[in-house]
């Protein structure tokens with residue numbers, strides 16, 4: 001079934017859907033699953049940053065530092081929000097940036113959908129694997145992940161228009177949930193548990 005498209009942001013085509021959440025929430029994987037399921041183009045700001053920098057994110061952190069990475073990420077998110085019209089997965093920490101928060105608020109005000117993929121430590125841990133590719137989780141990865149999530153949860157909730165708990169769900173099931181949510185009539189959507197604004 002095709003998506004019922006939300007109104008476009010007035011300044012450009014804009015993504016159909018933006019995915020946010022912590023490392024291991026499944027943003028990249030679910031974006032791909034949604035792309036396949038719905039025949040939509042998929043873009044991932046982590047990949048955009050790596051392509052532009054010509055090296056992996058872990059190397060950007062080591063060579064240039066986190067502030068340099070965040071600046072590249074801010075630019076990548078702004079470009080993707082303006083140019084991309086499919087599914088957009090953001091890096092886990094992209095929403096911490098004030099400019100990105102403003103852009104996402106404008107995107108949502110214009111009818112865009114921001115989905116917070118929620119996950120608990122118990123389910124994120126086996127997914128993330130805590131290898132070298134996630135520089136913010138070096139040291140004690142479980143403690144780092146939980147501290148990061150505790151600090152960021154209010155931000156993920158503030159920027160999102162929909163929260164989906166992914167614990168115990170395969171990526172295809174998460175994609176199906178989101179798809180179903182966006183293809184039901186708006187009046188039905190209002191009472192659905194997945195479409196309450198976080199905290200409601």
Ligand SMILES: Nc1ncnc2c1ncn2[C@@H]1O[C@H](COP(=O)(O)OP(=O)(O)OP(=O)(O)O)[C@@H](O)[C@H]1O
Pocket residue numbers: 021022023024025026027028029030046089090091092093127128134166169170171174
């Ligand atoms: N719902 C899920 N159930 C089981 N495994 C999953 C699920 N979602 C993603 N995974 C697996 O977890 C790993 C991390 O997923 P993914 O890279 O999509 O996370 P992410 O949210 O994009 O993280 P990051 O913020 O680091 O980019 C991948 O190996 C993926 O296959």
Ligand SMILES: O=C(O)C1=C[C@@H](O)[C@@H](O)[C@H](O)C1
Pocket residue numbers: 022023046057090091092093094133134135136
């Ligand atoms: O949560 C984060 O801050 C990050 C998540 C990844 O997607 C990458 O953007 C990078 O490793 C930082």
Ligand SMILES: [Mg+2]
Pocket residue numbers: 027028029044046089090091092
């Ligand atoms: Mg990702």
